[in-house]
Amino acid sequence: MNVGPDVHRSLQPSLIEANQCAPENAEAEAQQRTGSLDIEKRWIRSRMDEVYLWRRDVPDVDAGAPEYSGPDVPRALNAYFNALRSQAFTASGKRRDAYSYMTTVRALVASTYGQEQPGFGIEWAMASSRPPRGIRVAYVQPGSEAARLGIQRGDALVSADGIPADASAEDDANALAASLFPRRIGTRHAWVLRSGTGPDRAVALASGFTRTPVPIRRVLPAADGRSVGYLLFVDHSVPAAAALSEAMKDFREKGVTDLVIDLRYNGGGLTVIASQLAYMVAGDARTAGKAFVRLQDNQPGSSESDPFERQRCIVGMEDCASDERLPTLQLERVFILTQQGTCSASEMLINGLRGIDVAVVQIGGVTCGKPYGFTPQVNCGHAYLPTRVAVSNELGFGGYGDGFTPGGSGGAGVPGCAVADDLEHPLGDVSEGQLAAALHYRAEGRCPLPVVSAATTDAAAPGAARGTKAAVLQPWRDPLRENAHLIPRR
Incomplete structure (x- = not known):
């Protein structure tokens, strides 16, 4: 159900409830943790009404529902924010808003100013999201640990953290994604790679790298x-x-x-x-x-x-x-x-x-x-x-x-x-x-x-029969890298 004009008029300006944070919110500054999760959610709803492009598409969401509550503040806030996104679809069948997202200020600053970020400085190419996946290295950030270990463009993934690259079980596909696309700095992973016709080789490396914008x-x-x-x-x-x-x-x-x-x-x-x-x-x-x-x-x-x-x-x-x-x-x-x-x-x-x-x-x-x-x-x-x-x-x-x-x-x-x-x-x-x-x-x-x-x-590898019952490997790309961030004019 979409909101009507009366709902828009009943919302307070977001400024009134800004920075009144839940005591359990570890991302907030200590002096700001004098509010509550409910206040943070009210701020989100008001701010969406003020700046969201599709403000009249925002669904009528019960902010007090269990899925938007609980002691895990980031999870609750993220779930509530995502629930407010437009549910409409474009003429071509794409979801109208597949883009809006929430992150931490720390992650935003790191991405914007080129500081250390999760990952290995590797871009992966996949012939298919299902087996045979044909996972290969497309790009390696110069100066990264991956580059120092000799990982090169064209290397093929044999396994990651002991899981074959063409594993078909859903749990294995999820574990492959976690190994190749880590979301935290410092996690360690072990892969087996194959370069051309050479022997397989094992590498172990930790998540965390700094991106050079013009390598x-x-x-x-x-x-x-x-x-x-x-x-x-x-x-x-x-x-x-x-x-x-x-x-x-x-x-x-x-x-x-x-x-x-x-x-x-x-x-x-x-x-x-x-x-x-x-x-x-x-x-x-x-x-x-x-x-x-x-x-x-x-x-x-x-x-x-x-x-x-x-x-x-x-x-x-x-x-x-x-x-x-x-x-x-x-x-x-x-x-x-x-x-x-x-x-x-x-x-x-x-x-x-x-x-x-x-x-x-x-x-x-x-x-x-x-x-x-x-x-x-x-x-x-x-x-x-x-x-x-x-x-x-x-x-x-x-x-x-x-x-x-x-x-x-x-x-x-x-x-x-x-x-x-x-x-x-x-x-x-x-x-x-x-x-x-x-x-x-x-x-x-x-x-x-x-x-x-x-x-x-998601194209099938040449001559390969796609495993239609196998789990899909979902690559994760940091949304901070896939948006157009505007600097407010002063």
């Missing part, structure tokens, strides 16, 4: 004598601002005239970083007076827009002592490598550039499809990120809820080529499938033949 940048000589820049960009965090600026300065000094941005493992983050990168690609003339993103909130008829960010320092998040301008390449075209993990702020980069007539050529797979923005709502040590705005570009286009499709049709179809992630070659290698396709398109103006269809995470 690879290089200049590639082209056959026509010009220089092509390649940039592997994996995280829209605060440290990315300096890393991207240095990369673009280097590309400019080396005479780069075409650019390939590899976003296949970039789930998003701060939208200001995407805006900075878009400006550095396009330059002053194309971005002057234009909106990088237009924002539509829950008030009909109201909208705002954010310009292309030209300053290197992030106002509101850093101590900006100077107004240093970002370097620019002033390109008319950019190649962007994508897969299903390309999400949110990364998609906003694609859409923002297309809105100012920069020719985007997309090489790879369909992106995740998340044309929304989020602003953290903080209370009692927890950060709530309800979907706050629908986003569009300078031309008013935001209809990419099913993702951008390389070589596709319609508004979300982007010129380019559908190409699978090539795990047989290192990232940045000119022989790697997606980069090779981008270079071919640059030289010939068309896709290479034959074009390899982009793989999805």
Whole structure:
């Protein structure tokens, strides 16, 4: 049942009950633990009414129900917050709000500022969520423990914590997910990996790593004598601002005239970083007076827009002592490598550039499809990120809820080529499938033949019979990495 206008009018402003925290809430500051779980839930309900994009879709939920109560405060709050999300579905059958989430302020700060996070710095690829799964390493963060142990792109998982990678029981599938996608720092795990035709080898490592937002940048000589820049960009965090600026300065000094941005493992983050990168690609003339993103909130008829960010320092998040301008390449075209993990702020980069007539050529797979923005709502040590705005570009286009499709049709179809992630070659290698396709398109103006269809995470392995009764392995990706976080304008 949806709420009506009378319910909206009966809610108090959230400010009245802010930071009156339950005594059992360990995330809250000690001096704030003078309230109750009920007060925290009332704050959530009022705040959802104030900022949630689909505020009139919020169900009528009994906040006192057992599933939203009890001594486990984070569990109760998370369950209540999730119950308030819109239950509607889109025309394509997707749940309208599969995105809003709750986390801790500690986790939000760690992700935003590039501090230590759970995991191993590994991106995994799966041919199928059911056996035979074909689980392989797609990316390893340089400098991580995994990299020091010699784990490489293309390595195949044989077992994790003693459980075969193709185990079919539900408990085993859950244990595999817990081993590969840990949610806490410090947990230790043991895997057996296989590299090519070599012998199986055992590795043991602990969860916890620091992400480098731009791990690879290089200049590639082209056959026509010009220089092509390649940039592997994996995280829209605060440290990315300096890393991207240095990369673009280097590309400019080396005479780069075409650019390939590899976003296949970039789930998003701060939208200001995407805006900075878009400006550095396009330059002053194309971005002057234009909106990088237009924002539509829950008030009909109201909208705002954010310009292309030209300053290197992030106002509101850093101590900006100077107004240093970002370097620019002033390109008319950019190649962007994508897969299903390309999400949110990364998609906003694609859409923002297309809105100012920069020719985007997309090489790879369909992106995740998340044309929304989020602003953290903080209370009692927890950060709530309800979907706050629908986003569009300078031309008013935001209809990419099913993702951008390389070589596709319609508004979300982007010129380019559908190409699978090539795990047989290192990232940045000119022989790697997606980069090779981008270079071919640059030289010939068309896709290479034959074009390899982009793989999805749930596609059956070639020649493999799917175990229809086997348990599904559900990968977990930190939602903090797969959203577009907006910085409030002051």
